[in-house]
Amino acid sequence: MSTEDQDKPLFSELPEWADVVPIPQYETDAPIAPILYSVEYKDATDYFRAIVKAGERSARVLQLTQELIRLNPAHYTAWQYRYETLLSLSSSLEAELKLTNSLTFKYLKTYQVWHHRRLLITHLRTPLPELPFLNRCLALDAKNYHTWSYRQWLLSHFIDDEDLWKGEIDFVENTIADDVRNNSAWHHRFFVVFGCGVREGEEDRARVIKRELIFTKQNISLAPNNPSAWNYLRGILDHNNLPYSLLTQFVKPYTVPLNPNAVDIVDLENPPPVKGAELPCVYAIEFLADINEKAGDKESLLKAVELWKSLANEHDTIRRKYWEHRVRDALQSPASA
């Protein structure tokens, strides 16, 4: 609730609203489970119900809905009615976008404020200034679901806008550098690289896949116990139908305790774990087990079972039931016969 305008008059006190008869919410005096509204909120909603009932579309409706949205940004009917009123009055959508900017910053976690934005940009077709705006939102909340899905909608809706798209890989690279564990950023990378089809300059898929693998492996070497990076690694391989065994050599050092005597070597293909790494890493053991399960021979299967058992009993005990399920599942497959 707003506290900033204590002295603001109620709609019932304003002469320009004197012609409207406010409609209370319930006819009964004491409904069950009521919300104990403030006077301002009750006042605004009583007038809003009256306006909706009359079907009025006017400038004062914009005033009323703006006030109501300020009091309760999740009031979807107020947004919906406001949108229809804007269109029917041919109001300036540029001005509306400006107003929405400040509301967006304030109510980052509200569905409606983001959807309203989407409706406006669909009409205005001005996607480019959205990017710096979204970056400011992400600076406030780097994992905000609405902000990220809005960004992905924007890029999808304006898929052919090269200016909109050209900086996106660099942007996502920086976001992951800010926090390598930001899963929203990793998901966005997948969206940009694999989710939206092949863009100009990215036609050489072998090169793109190699680039993505190297990027991910480097980030794993920096902080191995990061499920976001391992999931992305799996995502690259699954999406492109590549076998996990391509990465056997890379994964192995992460499945055993850290070797304190390891010498620093620069190997782009197989970057080793950093000094502070806490190993063995659960995700690496899981990955190696998957490689062994896929290999198809009995010896590899036994190796996979052994790895799963080590997860179940030692390294990832909370998920013991799941790892035992993996063992059972693998033993049902034809390879185990």
Next chain:
Amino acid sequence: MTTEHRPHHRHTKPTAADGYPTATSLIQQETENILLEHGLSNGEPTLQKNEHLRFLARNMLQGFPAQYSSQDASQPWLLFWTLQAFSVLQVGLDPGNRQRAVNKILAWQHPKGGFCGGPGQSPHLLPTYAAVCALAIVGKPGPGGGWDEIDRAKLYDFFMSLKQPDGSFRVAEHMEVDVRGIYCLLVTATLLDIVTPELVKGTATFLASCQTYEGGFSSASHPFYSIETDRVLRVPRPNLGEAHGGYTFCALASWVLLQNYLNLDFSSISGPGDQPESQWDTELTRDKPEIDVKKLTRWLVDMQGSEIELGGFKGRTNKLVDGCYSWWCGGAFVLLEALGVGGLQNLTARDVEVDDIYSQAAKGGKGPAGEQTEEHEGWDDIDESLFNRKALQEYILLAGQHPAGGLRDKPPKAADSYHTLYCLSGLSAAQHHLYPSHPRKAQTLSIWKDDDSSSNALRKAIFCDMISWVEEEGTARIIGPATTNRLNATHPLTNLTISHTEGIMKHFYGQEVPPRPIPKPTGTKKVAKS
């Protein structure tokens, strides 16, 4: 000697930050410190039932404090969360308050169909689910009972008015598309017997397109249209948002609810090719849609926090545990079983083999053979769930309860109605293991009264599947004092109790359901062992 519950012997290994702190690892560490304190509390973890009942009764009878004005457009939710929390706590309402609730719910029905967030608001899929489920709890047939006042014909038209060319639905006119709305629509349509092929054609294909590379589901996907045919293209179909617990529950439950339609629509007798083309035919809907269940399972189990997080669930990779995901993620596992992952059928006759092959591996000198911890025996011999039911109960009981009543995301947050219900439903899902029983389904099929409508086969299949869920006797597992902590089981697809689900469905389908055996009191035993 070991005991089943000994908090001070908890594994307390912090999540590895690899000497490389970032914003995510810092807040994770902070949270783990807080949770660890709560995990160290002594004594049996006990559900503060009376405090929670007082919290719910206060909201219901005195009203919600002014800060709940932010949920003024979710009034049906406030009522549903409260009523259903009472139901899970095995408490029913007196007839007077039931009638007051029915009257209030009916004031939310829109003249054009569907239910609104409050009187005079617009109809919306989410409050429609909440209102119909609330009516399942407090309503009854007959004048003023609430059930027969639902205008199902207009509701159906409202649903159809929201349908999009890619098989998805807007949540309200002009509003967003997402899988929450689809779940709410499908549960409502299933309870009220208004599912038709026309309503759900293409919807499963849309749901499948929301699965992300991680395995969980996103809020929605973005459709691209072919210039020549104006139909939705198979690729690209990018996800809008990352894999998320809430959306994953909604997508998975919707997927399960659509199985009967898919099986009939794509059966050899009447394939989609035999049907007249409709606007929801896409390049994609000519093939039966598929989801990657293995990947989904992996993602779901990965959402459970480790011992130091007290086994609570998180909603996204590298985010914090939160009590409401006890239901959205914890409640999703039995739905996987409905799709054939894990569960009883999977287990039988396999245990021997596992031990055999493992002892072979162990003989080779590898593997921590001697470390099989004894403390899990007695619990596990009958627990075939894929997640850690015991740990999830501990999270809810130790961290999820607010001392002043009501449940919450995590300490030190305040309690609210939403978290109160979804913590309790999650606790219930961890206590009770339900599964779709073939014998019960067969029994229900055998007493179904056929009619000659073209929708008879689909309606029959949907009804019998919903009724088939049972709890295997003796498989309830209750942490803490069983008589106090025991909750009602909820239906995995509706999150209503089994009897409320069956009651309203019997009425709208005009069918009977087979009687249920009265559960033996010995079916739940306190798990404590020395």
